Amino acid sequence: MVNIADRYGDVQEYYFSQKLREVAQLNAAGKNVINLGIGSPDMAPPRQAVEALCAAAHNGNAHGYQGYKGTPALRQAFSDWYATYYAVALDPETEVLPLMGSKEGITYISNAYLNAGDEVLVPNPGYPAYSAATKAAGGVVRHYNLREETGWLPNLEELQQQDLSRVKLMWANYPHMPTGAKASKAALAQLVDFAERHDILLCHDNPYSFILIDRPESILSVKGVTAHVLELNSLSKSHNMAGWRVGVLTGHPQHIANVLIAKSNVDSGMFLGIQQAAIEALKQPQAWFEELNTHYAERRKLVWQIMETLDCRYSTEQAGLFVWGRPPEEVNVEQLVDELLYEAGVFITPGFIFGTNGQRYIRVSLCADNGQLQRALERIKAFKNIKIKKS
């Protein structure tokens, strides 16, 4: 048997890829699990986007390979979106690179910049793809701590005291997944300043900036486009288009050109219909986000009740598609998550998958309607009553 390459040696299969198989098996056995694990929006994308996709699918000229850096119209639409919502000016020709979701951008950035042994600062807790992409590209992960006591923001003073000479990239992500923490403009400015002082390329991953937040923020609004900052963005969460795979990389023309080298040797462009749909999605007015957030705010109240039923501590100030909470110290979190799955039929995410600093926490998704959340709440209450009786 031929072995997997060494660089994948300690990269595990993605947690959800494996866990959702388990959920599927339970469902096949009639368990009807309520999935509050993943952040895959269940509400409809903008109607105009769906219509644009259908129209393109009926157009005989839409089916060929597309350009590697998206159509000029899509790049213009991303540039207009950044100007409207983030007050950031981007040259659509050189500073915008449409992607098939921001997750692929994480891999392309890692492939484009990392030589064997180069170090990458990765948030703990954080999105697991940063570490996986770093290792797969031959880089070395250096976790930096995010802690509840400091609002899940990095302690840059502490980091500065370490030897950073081999660090080439740094991942940051605010509003932060999984904790829902927000970063003020001043906090983003400190990150930019840190990257400049240490000659690090700061990659800000920004897919949650429209969810349960008053004003979306881009790290590019700190100083505009500069040599030390890149930003990934996505329509997955903001426009309910996770399965369509549309994201974008924004930043300095030289970086866009470098990442395009990595990308254009892997994929062969995005279906024209999806690009035209994305253009329509990007034109949505403020009212689109307001409507979306009305639903998420209602759902969040039910998830808060789930957190309270489980005696979790949580902040009501979180942004993004999840609620992050801390069960009491005596609770074995992994065991709780498994019991909820197997005994209550509710799947939630254990915080350990986001890093050691997430070990004592759980994450519950808002991507389920009020009826499902209500049912999940009832199941969890019943589960808890049984536990209390047993003890």
Ligand SMILES: Cc1ncc(COP(=O)(O)O)c(C=O)c1O
């Ligand atoms: C922090 C973070 N970045 C990126 C992604 C991936 O987004 P996309 O669907 O654009 O690949 C996710 C999705 O869960 C995420 O939580």
